[in-house]
Amino acid sequence: MASETESPAEGVLIGDEATPVDWADRPEATDEIFAQVSQVQTVINHIHGNIGGASFGISGSHKSRRTSGPVSQHEMAEALTCYVRHDSYRAAAERLESGNMVALIGNAGTGRRTAALNLLHDFVGTRCDVVELSPANTLEQLAAREVWKAPAYLLCDWPRDDVDGSIADFHVREIRRRVREAGAYLVITGTATSLPEREQIRWLSPPARDVLRAHGVAPEVADQAAAQITPDHAMADVVTLARDLASGGPLDTALSKLESAGRRDVVAWFEGPRTRGELFEMAAMAFTAGLTEGRFESLLARLESIAGIGVETADPVSADDPMPSRRLLRVAEGSLLRLSSGRRLKFKVEGHRTHVMRELYRRHGMRLWDPVSEWLHECAALRDPSAQAEIARGVAILASVSDYSYVESTFLTPWAKGSGVMRSQATAAMAISWLCLDETTRSEVLRTVGMWTRASAARPKFTATLAWSGELGIRFPQEATRMLWLQIKDSDKPVRPAEIALAQLFTALTEATGNALPMLDLLVHRISNDRRIGRAIDPLIRAILSVLTAQEDGVGIPTVTVHLRNRRDSATPLAKLWSVVLVKRPHRREALAALYNAVCAFDERADGDRDCVRALFAALVAALPAKERPLLAHDLRRYAISRNTDENRLEILLSLLRVFLSPAVLSLDTIGMRPCTTP
Incomplete structure (x- = not known):
């Protein structure tokens, strides 16, 4: 396994005092790592509405993910x-x-x-x-x-x-x-x-019976239900139970949902006689649940080797010795595990992963955790995105049931500073995204990543850049935008990772919340107040371009198009950002391409989409200097023709270009009408 983590042929090596410019020579490596973090963010977006206690054993509030x-x-x-x-x-x-x-x-x-x-x-x-x-x-x-x-x-x-x-x-x-x-x-x-x-x-939570009664649950039913509620149940669980009962749901059914957040089966498993092999297997599951059975067994074998399990003695091993059916025993009746489609090993109840982690941490000391920690450090540096993602999730769960400072000092910061190929940094950033789902660790995580951002060494700074582009940035969009902007502004060298992170953050905010206005407004404010001229402002212009050209997974619909559909009021800040880039001659073609792609991604047959395009062009008229409008109309017309634009879209683009020559036409319903052949 050591060879997997140390081979320079498989990644990019950066010294502790290296600068982010070292990554400019290997952009594919940077893209690969950002793609890993983005994939975890997609998973979080997909399950966020149902995450609640099922994944972390915490309050499952469905409030906005923005935390300021x-x-x-x-x-x-x-x-x-x-x-x-x-x-x-x-x-x-x-x-x-x-x-x-x-x-x-x-x-x-x-x-x-x-x-x-x-x-x-x-x-x-x-x-x-x-x-x-x-x-x-x-x-x-x-x-x-x-x-x-x-x-x-x-x-x-x-x-x-x-x-x-x-x-x-x-x-x-x-x-x-x-x-x-x-x-x-x-x-x-x-x-x-x-x-x-x-x-x-x-602060103490309200009595469970009072909560049930406030929701209209009958007194005798409330008494029976309240007797089943323990301190392990979050107030969100009690409210969910109350609503189920108030809507007429059977008591047994409602309580069975509540029991899924408990840990009775897990405690019963740990209280039985367990071998060292079973305990280390359960520890491996706590950190890698969701991997295929074969991959899990490969990682488990390495953990058992570190723990000294199964080491052959001097006595010969006979071919006639019995060999238990370990795979069958692992998912047998009474087990906590199951096989899902694709032969992926999972817990029978998702919430059991949290409770297993809690029991492992509560019951066992260094004899278990020292080998597990060594194993986790190796796994974090593997070239295995699936394993890294699950390890990251497992470490976040560990923080929710133990102590954040222990997880930060033992895993997160060592991974952020890790030597060798830059892979453990991706694992640390993914763990940060998972930790943001837990209200008990979210603010601690914010301070940790802020510390990495201010570090002088490249590795923790790069890890912070990865982290800001994910769930942490969704929770704290203004802090993330400010930190990434400062990285770009204060560097005398290209900072491509920060540019990618800004684009990823814009896409993540749009997909997760439909609203990246706090980010856009802050970018407008910062670029409008920057007094640099000439080539000195180029890094900031490239950063703006990265946002305007952002796409889902790099190949989908432009993010600006999706955002304008969600929030038409974003036309003004987007137009201000575009105007800043369009007036810079070295970057005009890139800005024109981004504008063209964004406009052509709208459906010219939909009234709502046409209104979005009209709003964007109207905002551009207001944002651009008057002398720039005819120049832009000319350049955009030439660019559209060079792209072999189909007739319908060309008609719309040419009619919109009239806006730049005569803004008064905005009051007319000319979108989609056949315009003059020249703007």
Whole structure:
């Protein structure tokens, strides 16, 4: 296995102090690694709606995946439905009323976020425009924040700052003063905080029976159901149960769904007599579930070799010795495992993967985890995208049941800094995407990747670039855009990975949320305020072009086309970005090609699509200098003819080009009408 991870022929070798420009010589390697991270993001997008406790054993809130910015009205409405105001809630309300801020400190899955939204709604009522702040803010940064324009602010899953108590007290007084002077309210949630004790409310979830009754469940049914609810069940599980019962579903059926989030079968398996071979096999499954049976056995064999299992003794092995049917035993009656289509090994219940990881970590020490850790380091550096993706998911699950700092120091940062072929960096970035699904680790991950971004060495910086292009960027689009932009702006050499990451982020945001406006607006602001001229601004222009030419999987419909269909109001920022590139003569042809491809990807027969194109061209008229419009019309006409454009599309393009010569035609319904032969 060592030869697989050290062969320079299979990848790109970069020294610890090398710079990202080294990757410019091997763009195919960079593309391959970004494609790996993108594939994991596609999986996350596909299952996100159902991830909940089934994958991580945490609250499965279906809120917007953006973790900063305005809270959607849909999420507010969901939070307010049938909410139970209990003792912890009333104590928090009193604290918020007296000081304009309060921190709800408790375990994940206890309904802290929903409580925070209800508190803010209670205090600001119909003018409730809740803005969620990024957990990347430190206590000092929050105290220095001058703008508190919204009436209500939410700061979820805020990690503890390592600050002295007296300094924390000073910062808190400053935060409260600014919030109160603005007439605003701030609610913070977390599992631990640097805030003084008097600012905290020890948060406990509402009694399960009260939640069931609030949803209209009959008293006797609520009593029976509440008796089956344990502390392992997240508040989201209780709400789901309540809705199932309130809709008339049978109690047994509803409870069977609840039981799938439990760990009874897993605990029973571990409490039985288990051999070292069985334990290491279960550990391998916890990290590689979903691989084909053959690939799993290959990886398991390496783990058993590291653990010293099956080492031959001096005694000869007879051909007549019995050989158990291991494959059959692995998926036999009473096993936790099953074979799916394509002979892929999986857990019978998806949630069992989390519970197996928890029991392994809780019951076993270094005799198990030292060999497993060594094995994971080898697996992370394999040239095996499927295995790397599952290892990344497994490590994220381990963080959810153990301690994030242990996972970060043992796996994530060593992989980000890894030597040899740049493969463990991809595994670390994929793990970051999975960790973003867990509310208990999301803010910690944000700070870790921020630290990698600011590193002087190329390897952690490159890993951060990969991470920003995935789920982390979807959760924190402005932070991701700002960090990637700074990488490009502050480098005196080409930073192709950051350009690719910006394009990937634009596509990821569009696919996952349908809204990349925070990213586009920030790019417009940054490029508009940059005073560089000539070739000095070329890196930023290339970065803008990477966004305008982005495509799903590199070959699909242009992302700008998809985004304009979702959000027609994005025509203005997109046009501003295009105008910046179009006026740069060395980049005009690339910008024209991107504009042509985006327009031709619309359906000329659909009224909605034609309106999108009209909006884009109208925005371009407003964004471009007047002297540039006829030049652009001429160049775009020549480019369209050179592409052998079919007659229908050429008609539309030529009619739109009239806009650049006479913007007044925007008021006429000329789209699709036969125009003059020359613009």
